Amino acid sequence: MSGAESTAAVAIDAGDLPMGGGLLALLRPALQLLEPGGVLAVNSLRDGLQDDLSVWCKVQRHEYLGHDPATGADASTTTRHLLRRGNLSIAQGHRETDMRLASQDGRLSAEQVLSAVPMPQDADATSGFAPRGAQVEPGGPRYPFDLVNRDHVAPPEVARLYDQAVESQWDANRDIAWDQLPSHDPDLERALDQVFTFLAENELSALYVPSQFVARIHPAYAEVAMFLSTQMADEARHIDVFLKRARSGGGGLGVSSATTSQSLLTLLELTDFTEAAFLLSVLGEGTFLDLLRFIEDHAPDEVTADIVRRARNDETRHVHFGQVHVRHALAHDTSLYQRLENAVRRRATAMAGAGGVPDALQDGLTILAAGSTSPPAVARGHDAFRELLDEMHRNRTKRLEHAGFTSEQAQTLSELHTPNFM
Ligand SMILES: [Fe+2]
Numbered sequence: 390m391s392g393a394e395s396t397a398a399v400a401i402d403a404g405d406l407p408m409g410g411g412l413l414a415l416l417r418p419a420l421q422l423l424e425p426g427g428v429l430a431v432n433s434l435r436d437g438l439q440d441d442l443s444v445w446c447k448v449q450r451h452e453y454l455g456h457d458p459a460t461g462a463d464a465s466t467t468t469r470h471l472l473r474r475g476n477l478s479i480a481q482g483h484r485e486t487d488m489r490l491a492s493q494d495g496r497l498s499a500e501q502v503l504s505a506v507p508m509p510q511d512a513d514a515t516s517g518f519a520p521r522g523a524q525v526e527p528g529g530p531r532y533p534f535d536l537v538n539r540d541h542v543a544p545p546e547v548a549r550l551y552d553q554a555v556e557s558q559w560d561a562n563r564d565i566a567w568d569q570l571p572s573h574d575p576d577l578e579r580a581l582d583q584v585f586t587f588l589a590e591n592e593l594s595a596l597y598v599p600s601q602f603v604a605r606i607h608p609a610y611a612e613v614a615m616f617l618s619t620q621m622a623d624e625a626r627h628i629d630v631f632l633k634r635a636r637s638g639g640g641g642l643g644v645s646s647a648t649t650s651q652s653l654l655t656l657l658e659l660t661d662f663t664e665a666a667f668l669l670s671v672l673g674e675g676t677f678l679d680l681l682r683f684i685e686d687h688a689p690d691e692v693t694a695d696i697v698r699r700a701r702n703d704e705t706r707h708v709h710f711g712q713v714h715v716r717h718a719l720a721h722d723t724s725l726y727q728r729l730e731n732a733v734r735r736r737a738t739a740m741a742g743a744g745g746v747p748d749a750l751q752d753g754l755t756i757l758a759a760g761s762t763s764p765p766a767v768a769r770g771h772d773a774f775r776e777l778l779d780e781m782h783r784n785r786t787k788r789l790e791h792a793g794f795t796s797e798q799a800q801t802l803s804e805l806h807t808p809n810f811m
């Protein structure tokens with residue numbers, strides 16, 4: 390026996406377990422607690438275990454150091470075997486031995502988990518779906534994740550926003566007072582139904598666009614995929630509730646315009662995650678906050694106002710995530726400003742000739758704001774619609790400045806934004 394005995398970092402009591410009868414379930418986890426080169430002592434009552442251990446160590450590329458009688462109470466019957474952990478065949482990284490998440494007021498948030506298990510700067514594509522912090526056995530396949538850099542993918546606020554999103558889920562089936570929806574004048578109802586048709590179409594794009602990025606995000610940044618899954622659940626609910634509203638007043642769905650269709654295709658075709666977050670969430674969903682506020686302010690009944698208010702609360706979170714994502718990425722890569730500007734310009738070029746705000750939507754919003762089809766009311770509705778466009782432009786400019794663009798750039802980019810709003 391070598392002098393390794395005195396340096397054994399971990400010892401296990403193996404009783405009389407044989408190699409093929411459970412001993413490995415004690416042996417393998419104990420070896421994982423050691424650094425490569427560390428020594429494990431196995432105290433065993435079993436005769437002849439040295440042969441089995443020595444063969445197993447050879448196969449597993451560990452080193453069997455030898456054995457001698459143990460000291461202590463059972464010294465007469467116990468044998469102490471010493472094994473040195475090899476470099477291979479054992480998962481990489483350290484076991485989370487001291488990991489004990491502490492709840493606060495009985496709660497355990499994703500934000501607490503993130504601070505206990507920080508995201509790595511870069512992620513290894515061969516760790517596959519291994520959760521962050523797991524020990525990864527070498528030899529696994531490469532996965533096709535290509536969003537593998539924290540600075541481009543994962544703003545630190547993401548876990549807090551995920552916690553908020555989970556807590557804020559609501560139900561379009563149960564939580565809306567559908568039985569209290571009043572009847573409206575058919576012209577006003579048709580206007581409302583057109584507006585909700587437009588909203589639902591845009592919500593469909595807001596569901597599909599992020600879904601394309603989820604499967605590309607490395608699981609080391611799982612909170613980003615988890616947040617996007619809540620965003621997608623929100624959008625599914627918005628589609629559901631808006632279509633239900635459009636079909637609850639006697640009018641049914643309205644028109645889907647070619648302008649909207651062209652605009653949403655340019656979103657769906659984006660392949661860069663940050664460009665998509667910028668165009669969809671900062672500019673598109675940001676503009677929708679003003680649109681939803683307008684509809685809420687002019688809603689002819691409380692049920693309709695409640696639907697839009699709930700959606701706006703969700704959208705506020707989506708815009709917030711888009712903003713922190715883009716700001717975080719810009720802070721680490723200043724060349725991104727130019728890329729984002731180019732993305733807006735490319736989209737404006739693709740939209741050239743598509744016209745202004747879709748006619749059916751413009752008419753619907755005008756009648757909604759008018760509240761009736763009497764000419765003086767329609768004149769007021771028309772003015773309100775023009776004010777909405779100005780308000781959208783002002784707020785979009787502010788959001789762009791907040792992201793770090795100069796006020797001149799912000800003006801230009803806001804003016805180039807799609808007439809479809811999203
Ligand atoms: Fe939405």
Ligand SMILES: [Fe+2]
Nearest residue numbers: 595674704707
């Ligand atoms: Fe959204």
